[in-house]
Amino acid sequence: MSDTMIFAMEVFLNGLMAGVLYALVALGFVLIYKASGIFNYAQGVMALFAALTLVGIMEGQVPFAHLINATIGTEIHHFGWHVPVLLAIVLTMVVMIALAWLVNHFVFRHLVNQEPIILFMATIGFAYFLEGVGDVMWGSDIKKLDVGLPQGINTAIDEYTYGIVNYGFFIDNLDLVATVIAAVLVIALVAFAQYTKQGRAMRAVADDHQAALSVGISLNWIWVMVWSLAGFVALVAGIVWGTKSGVQFSLSLIALKALPVLMLGGFTSIPGAIVGGLVIGVGEKLFEFLIGAPFLGGATENWFAYMLALIFLVFRPQGLFGEKIIDRV
């Protein structure tokens, strides 16, 4: 096997891993879009907020410490205890559910039957609001998140591939774990949406509010549930991305990477989010390696995903797996 082939294969595998991470973010978008027709711009910020909260709870940080110190002149920062990882994750989830309830109660409950663009604008507002709250609550410094996920090169794969092609593949342990997490998450979400009463109710609400009410579905309940689920997915994405690159503002920008994934996979399909993520992950890494770096001067990773998405928009607007737009006139 030629060297290029071997390198390309490594790039391919790493692309798959990156794709899983993109898919993880895209999933949160799909969930909310499916159940309420809202494109939730705040999904990335929710991931950031979840990660910030998790770190804050684990480190025993005092929420709103700066605000409290500035107003009453105290010097408090930490409670002085460390919360075990699992408990901290559960507590963070409680915070995310509370957030879901608040968002629905104070904002989206009042925007029923509004135009999609208004709902979209509301999520932009919510995104910036939540970003501010996250800052004030936990501080804006870059934090390290360590929930005990393995990191660094996987030596088993390294040695195994070295034995075969005389070249050790570099695969990050964290990426492998992320893949497993994403797979479990997707199976669980698909089972939930397809087979459970709540999942059915969720799809029903997305389709027609009046009809949903008439069969006994409470709209508010479903919306809180959906935002909580999105919060949960944001938490998972926040943990994985936060472990990878630290908990900092740029975490919220991963949302922008999810956009082309969604255009490719379809806004309404959970499997689509996964496949879309993988295609984009692999596509941008391979394109950079085979064409971008040698012929175009590199840095194609920044725009490749969007270009691919644009092509899809032109030829297949509903994405790979999206629901076909049917309308009888």
Added chain:
Amino acid sequence: MLDSAESYTTEDGRTIGPVVMEMKNITLRFGGVVAIQDISFDIREGEIRAIIGPNGAGKSSMLNVISGFYNPQEGDVFYKGKKRPPMKPYQVARQGIARTFQNIALFEGMSVLDNVMTGRIRQMNASLFAQSIWKCEAEREEVANREVVEKVIDFLEIQHIRKTPVGRLPYGLKKRVELARALAAEPSILLLDEPMAGMNVEEKEDMSRFILDMNDEFGTTIALIEHDMGVVMDLSDRVVVMDYGKKIGDGTPDEVRNNQAVIDAYLGVAHD
């Protein structure tokens, strides 16, 4: 007058039971507009009860009051002998009152089967986990629910479109799917808002047959709104007539037909 707890047998041999729902002095206003003014009537178990009246008489508003979409400013609703507090539509639905809509409210993206299955949501109680892995009580429940749904689909003769997305169906079939979803809930009262609006003669005959059979075979209590006088008089056991938000007649089709106020409302006299 028949007591509200008594039952009686109709000429064609069906048993009409005691009063299941009673509306007492209902008044509904939208701002300054009075949509319903001081109306009282009851619905008996097993009967087909019609509400008729010219356009804008307040018939749909009445149906919306019964199903909880509107809450009246004055008056009380009694359901199964108990006074009903103001409720949300989904709470009313959970009490066993199903309905269809004048301009059809279906889940357009789902198949016919899935649409009808949503009618069974009230009857799904297995734990979330059991449901997602399709085991234990969830499996039994799903099978039982599917049985009811298949029976309804069979009954309304929509087997051939079971897997079709509802968005692709023509108007008449959509109406039938909506009826199927409501019927699948095994409601104690079924509310139909103009089930025959916009249908041709043949479709109307089909629909009339379904309504009669539903009542006969499942013993479903039906309250319906309809424009077509001929259809209403053939179908219903008792008729409420509304005009300008007021009740102007109530009784058997024959009684109503000979009521002077009703004749005036339909043929038109000068209102002064």
